[in-house]
Amino acid sequence: MTTAGLIIIGSGPAGISAVESYRRHGGAGPVLVCSADPDLPYERPPLSKDFLRGDTDDVALHPPEWFVEHDVDLRHGRPATAVDVDAHTVTVDGQPIPYESLVLACGAAPSGLPVPGGERALSLRSLADAHRLREAASGATSAVVVGAGFIGCEAAxxxxxxxxxxxxxxxxxxxxxxxxxxxxGRRLRDLVTSTGVRYVGNAKVTSITDAGVVLDDGVTVDCDVVLAATGVTPHAELASAAGLDVEDGRIVVGADMRTSAADVYAAGDVSFAFNTAVGRHIAVEHWQDAMDHGEIAGAQAAGARDTWHAVPGFWSTIGEATVKYHAWGDGFDASRVVDHDDGFTVWYETDGVAVGVLTCNADDDYDLGEGLIASRRPAPPRRRRTN
Structure with missing residues (x-):
């Protein structure tokens, strides 16, 4: 049986970035990508924005011929069912396939609504989810979105x-x-409501019925479509079964994305990765960070040396507004809002050191914030107004 130079479980941003990096750094062995997702690898950010609005159908990460040109055996819709780190094999379609290196980029699944009727709510994670939601919206006049994270705000x-x-x-x-x-939060609410959305805060869903979404104050919100944007749960089952170190449902890796098993890496949502700039492990669920993880894992598998040091960050589009965020993601003890003519910046500090920045139409502050956070310097001082 032919040994794969690299096997990647998962076809999201971390997995495909690992393929690209492996080839770019001289990895010449056969590459196998297996995924439970039946679709060709695609970009996820447009699903809650351009794709949902019907403005585009082009979300492919690469055209089909790219995988042929880069000698990638892409088995979409054919998930791995077992990993044996001692035998260096991954089981796909009942067949154990040997590997030299393995990248676990298994991603995460939507967390459903744990209420009566919660199964009625649609999810928005995969391209298939996005198709279902867009089709449901095309014949609807009203919708309820549960959850006001960035995906919930974007989709609403x-x-x-x-x-x-x-x-x-x-x-x-x-x-x-x-x-x-x-x-x-008030500024994010204003961005959402400016598109016509009605925001109902301090509320929990108790059930979903034929009549609509029932809230904890007894009010029923009539609607044709319900979307649950209530977070995700990492797919760490294969790693746990293989005996890898897993903490709080994520695979523990170093800054080089190496797991506790030889020649096995993990990247993206499923990983709990060490960041050298902040000096601790961090869990992230952002597209760019998944790509960064995958690039490091692929480089390592090809024999190159790279480590994770970037400040986590992402972009979000809410209506016509672009919001950007850099942060270590573990809180702050002080924040300061600076309003601009067409947007705002929020600086976050802990012990007088910048730990986050949120911007709307303030790209210079976003870029500045990344450097300040990485170098552990204070946020810019408040400017004095002159008469």
């Missing part, structure tokens, strides 16, 4: 821009109040 705005009457329901008074603070 996109549905409203399609002409639906949209209600966004969340447990916080304003979106992401616990994560970003009340002042930032």
């Amino acid at each position: 705005a996109s549905l409203a821009m399609r002409g639906l009457a949209v209600t966004l329901v969340a447990p916080d008074a304003v979106p992401q109040e616990k994560r970003l603070g009340a002042e930032a």
